[in-house]
Amino acid sequence: MSQIRILANDGIDDAGKAMLEAAGFNVVTTHYKADELAEVLKTFDAITVRSATQVRKELIDACPNLKAIGRGGVGMDNIDVTYAREKGLGVYNTPAASSRSVAELVFTHVLTLMRQMHTANRAMPERGQTDFGKLKKQCSEGFEILGKTIGIIGFGRIGQEVARIALGLGMHVMATDPFVKEAIVEIKVQGASETIKVHIKTDDIQKLFAQADVITIHIPMADRPLIGKEELAILKPGVLLINTARGGVFNEDAILEGLASGQIGGVGLDVFVGEPTPRMDILTHSKISLSPHIGGSTAEAQENVGKELAQLLINHFKA
Numbered sequence: 001m002s003q004i005r006i007l008a009n010d011g012i013d014d015a016g017k018a019m020l021e022a023a024g025f026n027v028v029t030t031h032y033k034a035d036e037l038a039e040v041l042k043t044f045d046a047i048t049v050r051s052a053t054q055v056r057k058e059l060i061d062a063c064p065n066l067k068a069i070g071r072g073g074v075g076m077d078n079i080d081v082t083y084a085r086e087k088g089l090g091v092y093n094t095p096a097a098s099s100r101s102v103a104e105l106v107f108t109h110v111l112t113l114m115r116q117m118h119t120a121n122r123a124m125p126e127r128g129q130t131d132f133g134k135l136k137k138q139c140s141e142g143f144e145i146l147g148k149t150i151g152i153i154g155f156g157r158i159g160q161e162v163a164r165i166a167l168g169l170g171m172h173v174m175a176t177d178p179f180v181k182e183a184i185v186e187i188k189v190q191g192a193s194e195t196i197k198v199h200i201k202t203d204d205i206q207k208l209f210a211q212a213d214v215i216t217i218h219i220p221m222a223d224r225p226l227i228g229k230e231e232l233a234i235l236k237p238g239v240l241l242i243n244t245a246r247g248g249v250f251n252e253d254a255i256l257e258g259l260a261s262g263q264i265g266g267v268g269l270d271v272f273v274g275e276p277t278p279r280m281d282i283l284t285h286s287k288i289s290l291s292p293h294i295g296g297s298t299a300e301a302q303e304n305v306g307k308e309l310a311q312l313l314i315n316h317f318k319a
Helices: 014-022 034-044 057-060 079-086 101-112 117-127 133-140 157-168 205-211 251-262 299-318
Strands: 003-010 026-028 047-048 068-072 092-093 149-153 174-175 182-188 197-203 214-217 239-243 262-268 286-291
Touching: 003 034, 014 026, 014 299, 026 262, 034 057, 047 299, 057 079, 068 299, 079 092, 079 262, 092 299, 101 117, 101 157, 101 174, 101 214, 101 262, 101 286, 101 299, 117 133, 117 286, 149 157, 149 182, 157 182, 174 197, 174 205, 251 262
Parallel strands: 003 026, 003 047, 047 068, 068 092, 149 174, 149 214, 214 239, 239 262, 262 286
Antiparallel strands: 182 197
């Protein structure tokens, strides 16, 4: 049997690459552009991607030797999954590997917005020497996270990790998910021998909209934005909205309208409509905290993703 060749087109962590090579696979980490990929991929048995590379029907048809597709991360919106599986390809992702990193980024945005850190970080380099007192006053109008209610839309692995952190910070947790009626969230306190278990039942989404001080979304791409102009009137005035899931789950025009009216107090965005060129009025808005799609991009998550993806491919070809 010839050596299995794997193209890690969006890269793979060194630990995952080492696992694949130890299993006898040849791993290539060169990144090829979309117009090059169909020809190059014909000589590979598998491809791994993150969010950058698209693996659509046309590419699958052009590469008859392809036997497996691996997605490092949760969502597989950039892969024609059903078609690939109908063609007999193995399609794999790593939903658990980056959950903690995404959840921690949620709270990076929440705390940034509550304490006006986005304002301070933008303004101080320009105005810190001339308007320090004014900036201090402006950034002193913050809030504590203790006692606030967080609404989690999508209560899978990432949503439950968000709940775990929120409970540790003293927040009230609401969650909604059509496929999850209840969950046991376990909290491990470092140094303690026992694990705290919290039973959370999911609520109606309309109730969550009305009561949550912070709303964070963890769902695949929907047919329509989950929060648009119709939902603005339901939201608790001054709510903070966080999106580390998919660009488009918020209607960006509605978000801007809500920020202008004060119905929305602030927005944290890691994902955007039109990536990699988000709209400028979003990028420059004074009440929006920004990050460039880095939810799962920590050293720990990258290593976990690489290892999990490698093991899935090893299992596929060694079966």
